[in-house]
Amino acid sequence: MAxxxxxxxxxxxxxxxxxxxxxxGSGAGASATANVLTAAGxxxxxxxxxxxxYRNLDNSDWSKVSTNFSNDELKLLFRNYIMPHQEIEPRTYxxxxxxxxxxxxxxxxxMPKTVGGAAVHADVKTPxxxxxxxxxxxxxxxxxxxxxxxxxxxxxxxxxxxxxxxxAIGVQGLDGSDPFAGPRSSTYPMPPGVPMxxxxxxxxxxxxxxxHPFPYPTAVTSRPYKGRPACNDCGFCGQYGCPIHxxxxxxxxxxRDALLTGNLQLQSETRAVKILTNASGTSVTGxxxxxxxxxxxxxTADRYVLGMSPIEDARLCFLSSTAGIGNSSGMVGRNLTFxxxxxxxxxxxQRVHGHRGRTVTHGISDFxxxxxxxxxxxGGVVEFGAPDNVIGEAxxxxxxxxxIGDRLKASMRQSPLRDHLMVITMHAxxxxxxxxxxxxxxxxxxxDGLPVPRITYSNHKFELDAxxxxxxxxxxxxQMAGTQWAFVAPAxxxxxxxxxxxxxxxxxxxxxxxxxxxxKFHDLDNLYGTGSSLFPTSSGYNPYLTITTxxxxxxxxxxxxxxxxxxxxxx
Amino acid sequence: MxxxxxxxxxxxxxxxxxxxxxxxxxxxxxxxASSGPTFLTxxxxxxxxxxxxxxxPQDKQPGGAALGVVDYIERLMTAFExxxxxxxxDGPFSNRNPYPAASGGVxxxxxxxxxxxxxxxxxxxxxAAWRLKLYGSVGVPGGGPNDAVLGPQKGMRDILRxxxxxxxxxxxxxxxxxxxNDLELQLLHLADFRALMVQLTIEGCFCAPEYxxxxxxxxxxxxxxxxxxxxxxxTIYDPVLSDYRENPNxxxxxxxxxxxxxxxxxxxxxxxxxxxxxxxx
Numbered sequence: 099m100a101x102x103x104x105x106x107x108x109x110x111x112x113x114x115x116x117x118x119x120x121x122x123g124s125g126a127g128a129s130a131t132a133n134v135l136t137a138a139g140x141x142x143x144x145x146x147x148x149x150x151x152y153r154n155l156d157n158s159d160w161s162k163v164s165t166n167f168s169n170d171e172l173k174l175l176f177r178n179y180i181m182p183h184q185e186i187e188p189r190t191y192x193x194x195x196x197x198x199x200x201x202x203x204x205x206x207x208x209m210p211k212t213v214g215g216a217a218v219h220a221d222v223k224t225p226x227x228x229x230x231x232x233x234x235x236x237x238x239x240x241x242x243x244x245x246x247x248x249x250x251x252x253x254x255x256x257x258x259x260x261x262x263x264x265x266a267i268g269v270q271g272l273d274g275s276d277p278f279a280g281p282r283s284s285t286y287p288m289p290p291g292v293p294m295x296x297x298x299x300x301x302x303x304x305x306x307x308x309x310h311p312f313p314y315p316t317a318v319t320s321r322p323y324k325g326r327p328a329c330n331d332c333g334f335c336g337q338y339g340c341p342i343h344x345x346x347x348x349x350x351x352x353x354r355d356a357l358l359t360g361n362l363q364l365q366s367e368t369r370a371v372k373i374l375t376n377a378s379g380t381s382v383t384g385x386x387x388x389x390x391x392x393x394x395x396x397x398t399a400d401r402y403v404l405g406m407s408p409i410e411d412a413r414l415c416f417l418s419s420t421a422g423i424g425n426s427s428g429m430v431g432r433n434l435t436f437x438x439x440x441x442x443x444x445x446x447x448q449r450v451h452g453h454r455g456r457t458v459t460h461g462i463s464d465f466x467x468x469x470x471x472x473x474x475x476x477g478g479v480v481e482f483g484a485p486d487n488v489i490g491e492a493x494x495x496x497x498x499x500x501x502i503g504d505r506l507k508a509s510m511r512q513s514p515l516r517d518h519l520m521v522i523t524m525h526a527x528x529x530x531x532x533x534x535x536x537x538x539x540x541x542x543x544x545x546d547g548l549p550v551p552r553i554t555y556s557n558h559k560f561e562l563d564a565x566x567x568x569x570x571x572x573x574x575x576x577q578m579a580g581t582q583w584a585f586v587a588p589a590x591x592x593x594x595x596x597x598x599x600x601x602x603x604x605x606x607x608x609x610x611x612x613x614x615x616x617x618k619f620h621d622l623d624n625l626y627g628t629g630s631s632l633f634p635t636s637s638g639y640n641p642y643l644t645i646t647t648x649x650x651x652x653x654x655x656x657x658x659x660x661x662x663x664x665x666x667x668x669x
Numbered sequence: 670m671x672x673x674x675x676x677x678x679x680x681x682x683x684x685x686x687x688x689x690x691x692x693x694x695x696x697x698x699x700x701x702a703s704s705g706p707t708f709l710t711x712x713x714x715x716x717x718x719x720x721x722x723x724x725x726p727q728d729k730q731p732g733g734a735a736l737g738v739v740d741y742i743e744r745l746m747t748a749f750e751x752x753x754x755x756x757x758x759d760g761p762f763s764n765r766n767p768y769p770a771a772s773g774g775v776x777x778x779x780x781x782x783x784x785x786x787x788x789x790x791x792x793x794x795x796x797a798a799w800r801l802k803l804y805g806s807v808g809v810p811g812g813g814p815n816d817a818v819l820g821p822q823k824g825m826r827d828i829l830r831x832x833x834x835x836x837x838x839x840x841x842x843x844x845x846x847x848x849x850n851d852l853e854l855q856l857l858h859l860a861d862f863r864a865l866m867v868q869l870t871i872e873g874c875f876c877a878p879e880y881x882x883x884x885x886x887x888x889x890x891x892x893x894x895x896x897x898x899x900x901x902x903x904t905i906y907d908p909v910l911s912d913y914r915e916n917p918n919x920x921x922x923x924x925x926x927x928x929x930x931x932x933x934x935x936x937x938x939x940x941x942x943x944x945x946x947x948x949x950x
Binding site: 147169170177187291333341342506586 | 911
């Protein structure tokens with residue numbers, strides 16, 4: 099039996115030893131920031147905790163680039179090739195402080211750790227946030243127990259960066275198809291790919307009810323694009339890494355672009371465990387890591403960027419200082435938001451093979467809502483999505499319904515929960531609350547003996563009302579689409595949404611936010627956040643494009659503070 | 670190697686036969702599991718085979734035992750006796766599907782080598798996690814990181830071994846003689862064992878065959894599932910047409926051709942009518 103050699107743990111320019119910028123994390127925000135910095139000639143060191151799932155990612159010849167990712171349900175979904183293992187990297191949860199130290203230990207909003215970050219597993223839907231999403235503090239006004247805030251950037255500020263990112267990574271979509279979308283200065287780089295059959299059925303149902311379905315903007319190639327092939331609709335999209343690089347994820351787009359400049363060195367299997375600062379705590383002096391061999395090591399640079407994820411970024415701040423690095427505002431770890439997901443399941447009498455295709459090809463923005471309008475509350479985009487593959491399907495029959503034996507086998511043959519099922523999901527705005535936060539669990543530890551993140555989180559009436567308002571309407575859409583059965587699924591008691599925001603909120607007021615409009619920590623002169631940790635609010639749209647856009651803006655501002663647009667490399 | 674035929678254009682039945690043939694030949698060499706390191710005793714293998722058929726019974730198509738669930742379990746339990754450990758199969762492709770042709774929107778006759786037969790080295794974190802999953806707190810130096818707070822973790826190997834032993838103690842005459850209902854009653858006293866056994870059986874029935882289960886791809890045939898489809902996929906972009914061609918037998922944008930191979934039966938309809946009526950709104 100042949101064996102596979104280990105993919106390189108260090109890629110890019112391995113001769114670099116002095117760095118202008120050190121970025122912790124290699125996902126969407128981190129890669130976007132690195133792309134701009136390296137294009138401007140900055141020498142960048144990137145540290146990634148997870149494994150490198152690519153061979154020759156730093157080779158300029160696409161024919162030499164390959165991957166470990168595959169159509170392998172067992173590896174990706176059940177053996178956790180890139181997902182954290184709860185036995186050694188759990189998180190803990192409690193609804194509020196009065197609940198005690200914790201009420202649950204296990205998976206809480208866990209995201210993959212791997213070169214290229216969590217987006218590797220995503221089906222990479224890329225709607226832009228809408229203009230209103232950047233000023234909800236003003237538009238909604240004070241709401242009891244909520245903490246909405248305006249972003250330090252408007253849609254107009256970010257629009258050129260959105261356009262740049264869409265072209266740089268490759269996005270498919272249909273211009274003008276979503277009447278609720280903001281104005282665009284550029285057309286979609288690629289047209290929509292092959293529509294899923296069940297997505298069309300649901301779109302037809304939505305149209306009959308007066309809604310406005312559109313081909314979902316998605317970072318998946320529908321044409322050969324920048325050396326990568328067109329997607330072939332293999333059916334293993336959401337939750338899988340793409341075997342042919344048709345998903346425009348960070349690893350094969352902006353991260354690879356950065357690697358090819360010769361200005362980036364990426365070290366994987368390297369876990370940041372402490373931010374070192376000067377005595378006054380105003381400047382970072384290094385990042386301490388545990389390397390692939392389990393040994394401590396320290397890396398230095400002139401400037402530092404936290405780009406892991408909102409939960410891990412905040413955790414690192416607290417691992418580094420009891421009070422939290424950069425926490426004079428007391429806001430580090432707070433205003434943690436998710437997308438509050440409402441799922442409605444529709445089952446047809448006939449097979450609709452939702453498992454075949456790109457997971458999601460259609461959706462509506464009609465339920466995003468209007469600030470302050472009680473007849474149109476603020477929910478979120480609704481995507482028409484595919485169900486599990488076969489192992490997940492069989493486990494659902496057993497775990498959710500209790501089927502075993504003959505009826506389990508009959509169900510696998512008839513496949514009501516795979517070949518007949520679609521699930522439509524509303525990613526609703528989650529009202530930010532100061533009390534929803536990340537800190538360190540007082541007793542639960544990871545494999546290295548370090549405190550794990552503890553999530554304290556409870557829902558606000560804001561998102562619960564949106565669920566109550568739109569849930570029945572989602573069922574109506576499925577009924578109109580011809581389903582035999584349609585119903586709203588129970589909400590997860592503990593969020594498992596992979597859409598996570600906040601903890602290093604960006605804002606102009608240093609007493610209420612952690613980072614400023616450049617992404618820099620208010621309290622430190624050389625530490626930055628990037629990506630979704632900076633988001634003041636969650637919006638109601640899939641975040642990948644906006645994470646990448648904000649990460650691009652952070653990098654561009656670091657390069658050219660007075661004229662960030664001028665720092666954008668060629669798309 | 671499987672017969673190399675362009676797939677676009679063959680019938681649904683022919684495709685399933687083709688993929689089954691490919692899967693069957695692509696499986697690791699026959700006897701690999703039984704000739705290599707073993708964890709399970711003969712008695713344990715027999716018991717797990719009965720339980721695999723309890724979860725997914727044999728009928729006109731194979732049940733869990735015939736699909737190779739016991740071999741699948743054996744391979745996982747002995748994963749660390751190989752270098753690299755047999756946890757994560759490599760990618761990106763098996764050899765069950767051809768590459769698309771360079772033009773014409775059709776399949777080529779060229780197949781990739783089966784990378785799924787190779788296994789990936791584990792990094793420090795993956796190794797720590799999988800040793801703990803398999804061997805438990807007592808089987809790894811220093812135990813689990815949270816044994817003091819959450820209690821020690823029992824490894825899969827011990828759960829299986831202790832579960833089989835408990836079943837034998839409770840049913841000395843052997844579980845093969847029990848009805849399905851009586852076996853369920855016995856298993857309900859062994860919750861951890863039952864949950865693990867069902868999980869592993871389902872994985873072993875429907876995983877990629879290179880993991881030792883799903884013999885001949887027959888688990889996927891039961892579920893009318895294509896299995897892995899790369900590098901061909903279900904659509905092929907034709908640069909001449911500047912558009913896609915879909916596999917007529919496995920279309921993405923239209924309903925499947927031909928009759929439903931196994932429509933929802935009365936019991937399934939009753940079940941989901943009940944489930945839907947119990948949900949709000």
